Amino acid sequence: MAAVNTVSSLPCSKAGAAVAGGAPRPSTCSVFYPPRCWSKRSSGNGVRAQASTTETTAAPAAEVTTKVEKVSKKQVDGVVTNKYRPKEPYTGRCLLNTRITGDDAPGETWHMVFSTDGEIPYREGQSIGVIPDGIDKNGKPHKLRLYSIASSAIGDFADSKTVSLCVKRLVYTNDQGEIVKGVCSNFLCDLKPGSDVKITGPVGKEMLMPKDPNATIIMLGTGTGIAPFRSFLWKMFFEEHDDYKFNGLAWLFLGVPTSSTLLYREEFERMKEIAPERFRLDFAVSREQTNAAGEKMYIQTRMAEYKDELWELLKKDNTYVYMCGLKGMEKGIDDIMIDLAAKDGTVLVLLLISISIRFLITFFLALYTVCRHRLA
Known part of the structure; x- marks a missing residue:
């Protein structure tokens, strides 16, 4: 592995409450x-999994079958995708969560760092999924949301054991005049250091x-x-x-x-x-x-x-x-x-x-x- 030095620089913490904004835009x-x-x-679709498959080949002399594992192109070039999936996510821990927009900003944006212990080998430009705690209105676990990774491959702490996100808190008023809060964005922005977070991925090429x-x-x-x-x-x-x-x-x-x-x-x-x-x-x-x-x-x-x-x-x-x-x-x-x-x-x-x-x-x-x- 290449030796790496880094300059650590994290945004300053700023306090503030949820700010209502406009309806979500794509x-x-x-x-x-x-x-x-x-x-x-x-x-190809970088969000979809490309799993390794096998095929059987008959040996001409002896009637036995040999499994030949195909090599995924995504592994050949060293880019790992979908190591962790929704049914078996990785459980990380929130190490830092700080607001990075001013008090008078039209909305809140937070920078957060999660521990991975090196188990999520992502690249710059990839994304991870987050599964928020709790259940939806149908009593089922919440579905994952994808977020672009905001840290380099070695992470903000330069130890290849963390991943960072940049998340805007989604709060808006719908057509019926009701205040709507985004499930995952509010879950993430409210995380306290030490809290667990379920992570999937990485995804995208x-x-x-x-x-x-x-x-x-x-x-x-x-x-x-x-x-x-x-x-x-x-x-x-x-x-x-x-x-x-x-x-x-x-x-x-x-x-x-x-x-x-x-x-x-x-x-x-x-x-x-x-x-x-x-x-x-x-x-x-x-x-x-x-x-x-x-x-x-x-x-x-x-x-x-x-x-x-x-x-x-x-x-x-x-x-x-x-x-x-x-x-x-x-x-x-x-x-x-x-x-x-x-x-x-x-x-x-x-x-x-x-x-x-x-x-x-x-x-x-x-x-x-x-x-x-x-x-x-």
């Missing part, structure tokens, strides 16, 4: 490869980091969609690995409603100090910032300010674009991508890719969206 996580390397997109240490990685996130990007960035800038050293460019665009909801801001600013030439950071605070035309500052609005530079990066073979957050961000991102391509006469190509992105997101991550939001 979210998405996806990775986009530019036209030249689009064919490298991995296929679509959001894994590229292996190329010289790649350009553009990350587009909104709200708690920052989780997988925090895991990427910790590996890039807070850790030292014998077999990996990031020498490329990481560019993070983070969209939030208010400055009090800028998650992990101090960590990201430290990364800029550590690697100013390799890490760029741009916030889009929609309720507080506007562009030159007086329009609200969303991610696509901020990206438009760098459109020429972004387009040059997108034309490189080793540029990767990741999106994670509210599903509504896709339309704005599509528009800015097509706008960027227009001057080079490649609108049709980008339009087709845009349609492909929507299809792939729907196909590959349908279970993810259902588990995390419709069941929350």
Whole structure:
């Protein structure tokens, strides 16, 4: 195993009560490869299990059968999926749970760390499932909800024995005027250190980091969609690995409603100090910032300010674009991508890719969206 050093940095604890927000909106996580390397997109549904199977082969001389175990492609490349399932989850323990949004923020977001004793070998970009305690209205155990992992593979404590999540407490008023609380998000945000938590997974292969240490990685996130990007960035800038050293460019665009909801801001600013030439950071605070035309500052609005530079990066073979957050961000991102391509006469190509992105997101991550939001 490679020797690893890390800089530990956890968000400050902030107290607060539940804050009512809007009704839940669907979210998405996806990775986009530019036209030249689009064919490298991995296929298959990362949420579904790929179990090892056996086949029997008859020996010609003696009539005996031999079981030949097939090698899972997911194990060949070292990515473990579905080690723990809902019927036999891993029981971890809450080590830390702290609020990371300001007291005046429109909603609460919490950062939590669970012990795994090294039993959940996840990668940056994967997710885990959480099964909340208790039973539903039908008297059955609650179903699992999936959450993007917010820590690098070695965890916040650099011992490969923890996993971290970034969770927003879901509380909203429905059409009947009733206050609705998300089952799993409230269970997680209310956890006290020492409490047990049932974990499944890890799952997912679509959001894994590229292996190329010289790649350009553009990350587009909104709200708690920052989780997988925090895991990427910790590996890039807070850790030292014998077999990996990031020498490329990481560019993070983070969209939030208010400055009090800028998650992990101090960590990201430290990364800029550590690697100013390799890490760029741009916030889009929609309720507080506007562009030159007086329009609200969303991610696509901020990206438009760098459109020429972004387009040059997108034309490189080793540029990767990741999106994670509210599903509504896709339309704005599509528009800015097509706008960027227009001057080079490649609108049709980008339009087709845009349609492909929507299809792939729907196909590959349908279970993810259902588990995390419709069941929350």
